[in-house]
Amino acid sequence: MTHAQRLAHVRDDLRQQQLDAFIVPHDDEHLGEYIPPYAERLAWLTGFTGSAGAAVVLTGKAAVFVDGRYTVQVRHQCDSALFEYRHLIEQPVLDYVLGELAAGARVGVDPRLHSRGWFDAAKKKLAARGMELVPVSLNPIDHHWHDRPEPEIRPALLLSQEYSGQHSEAKRNRIAEQLAANHIDAQLLTQAEPINWLLNIRGRDIPCLPVVLGFALLHQDGRVQLFAEPAKFEDLDLTGHSGVNVSLAPVSELEAALRELGKKGARVQLDPTTANAWSSLVLEQAGAELVFADDPCMLPKACKNPVEVQGSRTAHLRDGVAVCRFLAWLDRRLAEPNPELEDEGTLADKLHALRAEHPEFVEPSFGTISALGPNAAMCHYHHGNGTPRKLGQDAIYLVDSGGQYLDGTTDITRTVAVGEPSEEMRKLFTLVLRGHIDLACARFPAGTGGLQLDALARMPLWQQGYNFDHGTGHGVGHFLSVHEGPQRISPRGSTVPLATGMIVSNEPGYYRENAFGIRCENLEVVQPAETDGDIPVFEFEHLTQVPFDRRLIDTAWLDTRHIDWLNHYHAGVWEKISPQLAGEDLIWLEQATRPL
Amino acid sequence: MTHAQRLAHVRDDLRQQQLDAFIVPHDDEHLGEYIPPYAERLAWLTGFTGSAGAAVVLTGKAAVFVDGRYTVQVRHQCDSALFEYRHLIEQPVLDYVLGELAAGARVGVDPRLHSRGWFDAAKKKLAARGMELVPVSLNPIDHHWHDRPEPEIRPALLLSQEYSGQHSEAKRNRIAEQLAANHIDAQLLTQAEPINWLLNIRGRDIPCLPVVLGFALLHQDGRVQLFAEPAKFEDLDLTGHSGVNVSLAPVSELEAALRELGKKGARVQLDPTTANAWSSLVLEQAGAELVFADDPCMLPKACKNPVEVQGSRTAHLRDGVAVCRFLAWLDRRLAEPNPELEDEGTLADKLHALRAEHPEFVEPSFGTISALGPNAAMCHYHHGNGTPRKLGQDAIYLVDSGGQYLDGTTDITRTVAVGEPSEEMRKLFTLVLRGHIDLACARFPAGTGGLQLDALARMPLWQQGYNFDHGTGHGVGHFLSVHEGPQRISPRGSTVPLATGMIVSNEPGYYRENAFGIRCENLEVVQPAETDGDIPVFEFEHLTQVPFDRRLIDTAWLDTRHIDWLNHYHAGVWEKISPQLAGEDLIWLEQATRPL
Structure with a gap:
């Protein structure tokens, strides 16, 4: 499929969903620095393979946004007949959207690929101009990306205490105590680094960053529900390593777990700068009370x-x-x-x-x-x-x-x-x-x-x-x-x-x-x-x-x-x-x- | 009158105004670093003569707040039978009030003696605990301070361009242009330093700080209404010096000027960290639109x-x-x-x-x-x-x-x-x-x-x-x-x-x-x-x-x-x-x- 065809397919979806724009960030749902090949949505759509960037698809035109590092590369990789070139920092995506569209416009985003903080700010900015931010349930790229690579199943690694220096249980109990003190029922973790640090696990899911990708809920009692591909832990004794109160479930079960927390009216803490908007929107809709605060793993992980x-x-x-x-x-x-x-x-x-x-x-x-x-x-x-x-x-x-x-x-x-x-x-x-x-x-x-x-x-x-x-x-x-x-x-x-x-x-x-x-x-x-x-x-x-x-x-x-x-x-x-x-x-x- | 009698008088006023507390800051209505003798309300009430501090009068007790510099001095000057000693920084006045009073309490302040920023924050904090911040129209201390010194009428000084280096008109036009660009009708100035800088005037109203105390409105067209004691300018050609579009009126006319601006629905800018709450409350009540921003005189005055x-x-x-x-x-x-x-x-x-x-x-x-x-x-x-x-x-x-x-x-x-x-x-x-x-x-x-x-x-x-x-x-x-x-x-x-x-x-x-x-x-x-x-x-x-x-x-x-x-x-x-x-x-x- 050519990029022109891909763009046309995305525009079909825009029409069906009555959207005037769709924003495509480089990030995946973990909002980390590196992404695996199956998450290269921006590259699939635009051809641009740099490590940071974004695109905006409007009904009549489209733009690709890159920073100073990639101004030459983007010209090699992206067809200027399809995409205008924009500067990611000097003309942010949202300013472009605000400039191109008028009141009444509906701007689609995949809420899994944006932080909650960005989502709320964008929603407010658009609303101030009479526009609506619409979280889509099916990303048009995922819809049309038929030869999308499967996530590779690379075995996880249980990092022994010889290297980590502290058992997962000790790490979890320390943070759980802080949660309890602040009357937080659970901490939502959607970035790979804090989860891998917390459970003393590592992986090979992405190049340069030795992590297992996944999501986790850390409960007030120190219990952790890890949502990741179970096949990566085959033959590994995760609970024996990280603790009996660590459970593993496929990522597909995350939504149900979030809804269950919501139903209980739990107070769930998350870091709006790192947690994706989707997970907190699910929690909120299900009845959870959200508490926005710094990720409590960050400081102990850093020290x-x-x-x-x-x-x-x-x-x-x-x-x-x-x-x-x-x-x-x-x-x-x-x-x-x-x-x-x-x-x-x-x-x-x-x-x-x-x-x-x-x-x-x-x-x-x-x-x-x-x-x-x-x-x-x-x-x-x-x-x-x-x-x-x-x-x-x-x-x-x-x-x-x-x-x-x-x-x-x-x-x-x-x-x-x-x-x-x-x-x-x-x-x-x-x-x-x-x-x-x-x-x-x-x-x-x-x-x-x-x-x-x-x-x-x-x-x-x-x-x-x-x-x-x-x-x-x-x-x-x-x-x-x-x-x-x-x-x-x-x-x-x-x-x-x-x-x-x-x-x-x-x-x-x-x-x-x-x-x-x-x-x-x-x-x-x-x-x-x-x-x-x-x-x-x-x-x-x-x-x-x-x-x-x-x-x-x-x-x-x-x-x-x-x-x-x-x-x-x-x-x-x-x-x-x-x-x-x-x-x-x-x-x-x-x-x-x-x-x- | 003894301090016990003064305290009793203030408490009489509290009862009459149905207040549970009254907060007495060291500041005067210009919220500058130094105050003249007629504004030494804190000293009149408590005996404490330091350069920073506050007091809170409750119906049954009272406290005086000083910082580390004055912990010895306050013990010499204030009767501990009348005032508890508190640390101004470690236990801020408002925390003390919140700790002593219950929901339903009415906390009085003289809005001329607090910044708008402080006023709004205090109002919010008290409201969160079901308490009300009440701006009083007659300060109980002013009411009972019968031997209060008259403000001294010391002549102002017109600072020649040989010293100031720039005519007032040039200063005013530069800032007025910024106001116009931001669709601001007028800038309210309640601190002495920016006003004296702007008009190239100085005075002897307070020790160590060579200013004429006053208030000013700087209009979008560069015009300034100065509200200060006219006798200080006797024999001085203020308009000849500062410009024909500088007018002088007694401070007593400030309120009418604010109301007039309000009636016109003017957009009036003020710095909430330095402008007193009273002036902006008057403006707001009269219909003005307030814009909170840094005092535009600060940066040009600093450079x-x-x-x-x-x-x-x-x-x-x-x-x-x-x-x-x-x-x-x-x-x-x-x-x-x-x-x-x-x-x-x-x-x-x-x-x-x-x-x-x-x-x-x-x-x-x-x-x-x-x-x-x-x-x-x-x-x-x-x-x-x-x-x-x-x-x-x-x-x-x-x-x-x-x-x-x-x-x-x-x-x-x-x-x-x-x-x-x-x-x-x-x-x-x-x-x-x-x-x-x-x-x-x-x-x-x-x-x-x-x-x-x-x-x-x-x-x-x-x-x-x-x-x-x-x-x-x-x-x-x-x-x-x-x-x-x-x-x-x-x-x-x-x-x-x-x-x-x-x-x-x-x-x-x-x-x-x-x-x-x-x-x-x-x-x-x-x-x-x-x-x-x-x-x-x-x-x-x-x-x-x-x-x-x-x-x-x-x-x-x-x-x-x-x-x-x-x-x-x-x-x-x-x-x-x-x-x-x-x-x-x-x-x-x-x-x-x-x-x-």
Whole structure:
């Protein structure tokens, strides 16, 4: 079926349902960062395969919405005769709808694919203009997508306490107590990460995010009803692992369970920013009282326990060995003939192969950004979206990658010389690194949010009239999503206080369009610091163990304490990584970690 | 009349008006920081004379609410047989009322003395518990306060353009355009500062804040109706100065003007956080449509124009001469016999006398904090509230003071050695000073709010496990309030972007209870910085020109760049201040500004 035909089919449904518009988001019903192939509705309709976007189908026209990362890609993938191109952030979907339609219009959405928060806000905005938001019961795309892939049944994994550090029962009882204290009968969970964390389970349902997709109800007594594909748990003793009060049912039984809760007039809590609108509309219609609040799993999940922290350290050592071997190989490869036989893709493959040598490696934690020269100026560059650049023509190379291991998740960016970096590149690399170090050295009292620390990483750049246009740090999960909240270090960042066990990235950068890109990223874990002072303060312990490229450092832009920090950091890398390297890799590490 | 009799009179009124409670705030109808003697209702009722507080009168009991600064003072001033003591912040007035009364209760307030925002929130909170908020038309205190002082008629001052830098008409037209664009007919102004700024007038109605008290309506066409005591403008050509479309009427005519606007069904804008409830209730009852928004004068008032900035520089030079002469005199006095003849009060008087030698000096910008030894650990200490400590027994002295000059407002804190400071005191002073320097050296792009910069000033303390429990910086007016918004540098601070011409204090500190207190405060003005970078950035220019005490600096706690900054700062002070000093004062300055 062509995209024109697909669009025509969707419009048929619009007519039948008397709708003037239908909104197609990229999200699936779990509203997570990644979606499985059977949920690629936006791609089916428009052809656009990016990781974020939306479409609006009107009776006479249609539009596809993408952000700055995908403005080129969308032109390759979507037929402009069928879809206007729009900017996802600058002209949000709803503003487009409001601009195109008049009072009386009916705007269809699949309530499973939008958060309750978005749904309520959209409903209000449309109502203010005399329009109606109509939740459809049959998504027109699902109706017409005949060759839709079946969800793959990949076995779940029961994460042993050796890795999780806390039994599911203990996690559930702690949160259930909070629910009871607030007179909440049950917590609805529709995102995969909190459910997998809560039950100490993992899965392979989607790439990069090791989760079983599902829904869950956590009751006031600590009991959990998990709604997921039972075949994924075949031969696994879920109740033996997670607790006898954990039951498993197919997703098809979720609706009945929600209705039953509603019939009892239960008070059900959910996070309107993450829970899909459908589940809460079902609850509400059945008679439940909804309580909107932050997902109570988020904070305990973010604050890793000592076993998770130790696991993350181990995962980072392993990951550090792979990245060091890669960087050592890269330097050797550059010295060999025909470096141009390597391109951004083969480099990414090599790094992946080195990670994959470790039996504990499960998969990448996100798509590797392997970017030479000007490509590195695009923060979310992927070599698969165009012609990869070849080694040999550029001065610097940026590689941002990570791995999922049974004991932790990694995420590291190194920018390295692969040619003759200019003085200006070395200046800017050093300013970025200086900001990285200033943030890494921060100490701060209880109550400090990432928003308060963000400027530390930017100040060396700001001093010279530079900046970078992304956050400084995101939360990172434990063998879970490489992007997690609620903590965040950013100018528009979170005021959620940083607390012991939170893992955050520290990744200032600098990007010059059509020229080069620089980023220095370690993961840090928040720990109590020892001082002689009056008040307890926290500090960051760096998890990542890979040298920063000495060839890109211009010490004129550093203070003594930055150089001391680097020498100390490199000495630690040598001490931890060298026992696991040999031959030329070991010689490389010795040189790469020499004191400045 | 005794306080018991006053309380009995108020209770008589409660009975007559069928009220179960009456709330007495410290504020007057302008809701500013300072109030004139005739508005000291709280003091009349309770005896408490602090600068912030409240009281609640119930039929059978009463309570007085003060913050941490006044817990000792309130015990001296208020009879505990008449008033329970409560903490203003920890147990807010309304929570007390809710705790003491039951459904059906009627809670009286004078709507002139509360903001509209507070009024609406209180009404809602009380209604949720079945109680009613009753705006009274006759304040029981006004009813029974027979020897109430008359408002003093002090002449207003027309601030020439030489000082203001912009004609009132230009200011009014700029804001009126915004009003017109938003279809607002008139802006209601009930605070003194924006009105005085807008009309380029000043006054002497209250101590420390050089304003004429009044109300104003700014119309969409730029016209202003000022409601203030006309006798204050006798012999002054207000319309000649501020513009022909500025009219003056007595405050008693405000109500009629509001009613007239209401009758026309006008859309009237006001800031619910600063405008009193009474005026907006009158407007609403008369038929006006209220629009709640930030006071549009706040931002242009905060961003000083080049003439105001230049005036502030000049005022700070003058102020610097006075403070340097004071510090020089203090050192000499310490070397003379019987230093104990001086106490915190005589020191404050000496500093005042030196400022007052300048003909441009109008008055202090706030009550001087002159604190020796342990008294300096109380951030808002005033020597008048107890027995002043004498010179000679303590190691360090903190003096926080400022002046109102025709061309600007100053605010400076210096902490100086007056005995033998311990190594720990020098360490802590140096950490505070280091934080001051780190903030002073900040550069930042457009859009950066004070909240993002606050940690810079704290980080040296945080590193060692110390902190201070107040904001790092407040806005400062131009020959206006020494505390102004919307900009603020604080952990709970403002996200309002810092912009060219904003003046902020930079005042980290450290306080050890019962031992000592340290604060280093300069005023800074935001200016564009010159760099070779990609983006425009701002920087701070320090206005304050007084040396930091070299005897308290332990250079072991500073980096080279901090020492460079101090040497450069001191060289600048020497260059600017030395031409105006002579004799022993000049010798002192030469020593005080020597390179470290």
